[in-house]
Amino acid sequence: MAATPDRDRYGRKATRRIALAPGILAGIALLVGVALIESEGFIVIRYVVSILALIVAFFAFQARHWWWIPLLIAIAVGWNPVFPIPFDGPLWVAAQYLAIIVFVLAAAFVKVDANDQDARR
Numbered sequence: 001m002a003a004t005p006d007r008d009r010y011g012r013k014a015t016r017r018i019a020l021a022p023g024i025l026a027g028i029a030l031l032v033g034v035a036l037i038e039s040e041g042f043i044v045i046r047y048v049v050s051i052l053a054l055i056v057a058f059f060a061f062q063a064r065h066w067w068w069i070p071l072l073i074a075i076a077v078g079w080n081p082v083f084p085i086p087f088d089g090p091l092w093v094a095a096q097y098l099a100i101i102v103f104v105l106a107a108a109f110v111k112v113d114a115n116d117q118d119a120r121r
Helices: 020-035 042-062 068-078 090-109
Strands: none
Touching: 020 042, 020 090, 042 068, 042 090, 068 090
């Protein structure tokens, strides 16, 4: 059976995971951020995570996966470096790990049809 434009070579519907790269990058940044929580370098992690949260939220909007948007906006606000929320201690470490889970799951599940013209714009 030959692959058609709307199917992959295994006969499944062809999809693209548009949030995979920024989601995995944000997860890596958050994992590094666990080690930098009490240091001055954590401000860079805050910038990276909040920007990538907005990017993944936009991709979720494009893919019409609305349920990811509130979680990602909450992460963008929580890691906002301009008006930081004063978290510290075990609560902040737990939030780091929860955000990693959200980013990795969003990266895995936000996908669009490979032939969807709306997601390409």
